[in-house]
Amino acid sequence: MSILKSIKKKAGKKAKQLKLLRFHAKQTSNKRFDKKRIIICFNGQIPHGGLVDRLKGIVSFYEVAKVLDYNFFIQFNNPFTLNTFLEPNTVQWKIKDEAVTYNSKTTKLVYVINDFNVNPLTLIKESKAETFLVYANIDYLSKMYPEVTGTVLENKWRTSFNELFKKSSLLESKLKSVEKDNYIAFHTRFTTLMGDFQDTTALVLAKDEKDALIFQLQKKIQTLLQGSDNKCYGFSDSIQFLKTIKEKENIHLVEGNPFHMDNFDTNASLEGHLKTILDFFMLSESETVYFLKLGNMYHSSFSKYAAIVGNKPFKTITD
Template identity: 55%
Template structure:
């Protein structure tokens, strides 16, 4: 236990040192003109996938709204976010040459995977004027405990739509796909199928893969028959998508799944664009079914897509 605490403390100090070295080039003694929160995705630290990043952005936009702070997003790694999502009603875009680091008026907040905190209270109680934030959690339930689940989802959807609109590139790609009513299936395998690099390492045996694929196909076909609508399947596994294409008439969207946290140093915009296309395709479906049959992994990707689209989300578990 003590060893774990020491390791955590050392990790925290190393991250702080990394931040100080990175922001030293933005040093200034000029007083900030206004209170500012900047949520950063600059390649210094892993954040997770698309939805994890959106959670961090929306959470701190809500903090900025509550406390009257100006709000910006620095998102230029592994690609420039504005290529797919542009500012809508809030001018959140900021470039690195606009950053300023004051030794007493600026503060770092590293909250990646930190579930046990309330950022609203942290910023409210701080004397700093500018906050550089690294975060990937939806803190709405913590910050607004009196709101119901439906109210929290509505607030999240409103915040997202206030911040973002689809770029012409993303809109064009989405418009090229059939828009007739459909249902959506989503699954997350990470490394289980042996075709995806992620933070997990477990790979199923060939026999286990075959059994799971057959079980998933049966589940999909049953639900599809009950709905009597065309269906799309979305997944992080190319092997799963190929299997579905070979054994059913379920539709898929062209392109290979790709993780936004850049595990292989790949900043190819086409791969990341596919992630956004999947996200908004799921959001526009009539119903969203998340397949979570053991030993598959949980994911909030399709859940937040359903929130954006205000569509019904159903979890299929075993």
Template identity: 45%
Template sequence: MISKIKVRITKTISKWLKKVILIGSHSRKGVWINADSKPKIIICFDGRISHGGLVDRLKGIISFYQIAKMLDYEFKIIFKHPFQLSYFLESNQVEWEAIEKDEKFYLFSSKILYLVNEFDKNPLKIIRKSKSKTFFVYSNVDYLPVLFPDKSRDALNEIWRNNYDELFKTSNYLKEQLRFLPITPYIVFHTRFTSLLGDFSDTVSLVLDDEERQILLRKVLKSIDVEALIHQGNEIYVLSDSISFLEAIKENTNYKVLKGAPTHIELGPNDLDSHAKTFIDFYFIINSEKVFLVMQDKMHNSNFSKYAAIIGNSNFKIITQ
């Protein structure tokens, strides 16, 4: 009981410190008068705090774009850490890319909303009650179920997909990278091992010993084999966050993998090719016929393949046996 209280207190202090850091950082360049005629929501990925992986960021973007539409607010994105989002995704129907004037923090009419992992909040109500005109948002949560509590999962997925398509189109650079991917129909099996196999840094740190790794790998491969038998005749690809697992797939099976080593946006090497691999994998899943997420034992859930399947309107299934 005492340890749980300590954890709760530590988390509360951590959130408070991050809010203080964000307010202090923004207000240092604050100005007094807000000349904007229309309220504005700006979701930020600027390196001031940890923002999470690609899909965590997209969840925040889609959620607050939806809120901006519901309130008839302007919507902008500051995404410049560890790369400019426009390298890979450009504005489609909405001019979302923030420019210098959008980043101004108005001392009397701007507000910082720190909503990282704040799953029990309703940001629409928070913004509606506020007298502020400009909101700098830090969030990694999909709030669509909160915004539309009576809608089915299929209906929510359609809103998510439509919002994504309204906001984004692939850049010429990303189009060129995707040009080399196969175009024949295929299905994808996706796995997320995080640190379990000892070859991938993530926000968790559990590493299995050699025997545990082998047991887990056999279970995962068996799960893929069972499902693959049902889908004979399809091109089958395996995607993963673990390079050692992908090497094992190449050496021991007839399943296909994409070239390149998977990385995490915040924890991997900061170069364009590494970040491009994340988007290539994501769009490869988007364009697949079916998507299977394999989860065994201590493996982690992956929103990466789930939300790619939502965008692509692909059949998605989690395999746990």
């Protein structure tokens, strides 16, 4: 990273921290608590990341709360209320906005968005604060448990996820209305490559490059179809790709358009966000999850974490 980029990154982080401090300072309270508490916040004040980024932050700091025996809460009211789709399971994490209070002497603002170097357990444990207002989007379990790898780490992540969440009746009914039979699933991530939408990336492929890439993907998908007797569902951030591949192969799709939770320029309806949640849990309930990444296509942890939640085989297919 160049010096200029490093300076800009630090300045951007400081600006977001100051914005959050000003926001929370409006909720000043001298109330004390019998037990220390960690509150992870998704309130629209800053970009928080997509669904999986948010889940990574939630599970990471819930794990910290478990280890330290702190109370754990999730403030998730933007761009929708989390318990519309995911309700508390064994942990009562719901908190009212007015209960997310700030005290300059006893509250610590923890801003670790895109900070891959910090160990949150050490950070929280060494602080004397009583309330931690957390903004995070990274899976820190490997930092917290460096001696644990692979399947064991995934099992730990899934256990924490299931302690926190159960599907709402709305989500359950929507999932059952889509598919009742067994199926396999593939996932692709293009960001701007197909020219569907604007993203943090800028590269858009020329038409002949798009056609060539789709042809290569079609060959991989044909192999998946030939190797399974089950239906096959396709998931992607490119609606153009999904429509094209469905015309060419016997692929099933979930209705709706992909939508990113941090797209502040668009006021998506609840149905738009439901599509993202449905995609995630459809992947988690498939027999096998395949992630296709060819050429200039981008990495994604969306389908990987869906497979972890569902305890399903996950396979990456490359060139």
